[in-house]
Amino acid sequence: MNLSYLLDPAHWELGAPYSIPTLILAHLGYTVLALLIGTVVALPIGLYIGHTGRGSFLAINAGNAGRSLPTLGLLMLLVTLLGLGLLPVLIALTVLVIPPILTSTYAGMRSLDHRVVDAARGMGMRSWQVLTRVELPMALPVLMGGFRSAALQVVATATVAAAVGLSGLGRLLIDGLAVNDYSRVLAGAIVVAVLAVLVDLFLSLVQRWIVSPGLKGTD
């Protein structure tokens, strides 16, 4: 195993173009933006479907439909249609994260004990209060599970941005392959894998922090 590219301090220079930190930042940038847009789109829809029970067909089937769409193909299609830029990458990655977030929000809402929701109503909570104070907090463990798997998928898939000439850690893989610099390819593979593990670790801490202590031990 040739780790020379990964361990060369010149490739770790902060702010330098194509240095590993710069690529990590770009990679995280795509990831965070896609997750943000995806959450803004999918969370309200999932909450609405879970709260009202209307349109559950959509929530159940979104998962499989989303998984079957090849992101690389979608990205290349969008670039061909819209031209190069950040927009096609963001659309392709957002399409990837919407199904898991939507499905897990719905599943989390459905998994609640119905008696708790009834009790909240009985205490005089309005529909909106039931949703934000009871249903959403109780659905959080399942929801975060979906969010974490969405985040992992985006970190992994954001490598394809490099295939259409953009930045991110995919650059190391694509450029390394193009010039037969295997040590660069390996550096890319290792950094992406480590980044994915770190992102998941970070989100598990976030989950521990935002999930109500009363729900601990149930997951």
Add this chain to the structure above:
Amino acid sequence: MIEYLRNNADTVWLALQEHVYLALLPVLFGFLIALPIGYLGVRFPALYHPLINTCGVLYSIPSLALFVFLPVVLGTKVLSPVNVVVALTIYTVALLARTVADGLRSVDPVVVQAATAMGYRRVRRLTGVELPMALPVILAGLRVATVSNISLVSVGALIGIGGLGQLFTRGFQLFYIEPILVGIVLSVLLAGLADLIIVLVQRAVTPWTRAV
């Protein structure tokens, strides 16, 4: 799209065939490897959590990274389809070992006790009672693994392997939308068809789930 298909029928057909075996061989291998691993996770409860965590880490390795990392480990050529098959097998095992364990754990202990009381020994009880009862959960996992494998295979095109993904890279290089569209449509149809087949098999082999 139709015109592209007509003019390039041979290329598309070859890519589709390659896509099918690159995606489905790993499902088969992965399923066969995940069964005993998942069983061990249930038989020895101390192994359950380490098993779940290892699967989680394996699943978080990006596919493109795994495709290019495997030649180093296996000593295969970078362009060898073996890398894609092994990588997707790893994902399938990571996904299914957990589902097998969870499926076996979901079997009602009363049913297992009843089988024991009827004189079923461990192996016969496992194959005759526990595994069939766990099938709905296991097959649900198999559906996820199959569909995501079919869409992951195309990423292999970035390293020069990978069925329908080659239509994507070709269309992209020529800035020509037709092959990309054909590739996406065929990939989604293939995933839908494979999913449908598993659902039908599931109905056929677990008739009791409809009776309840």
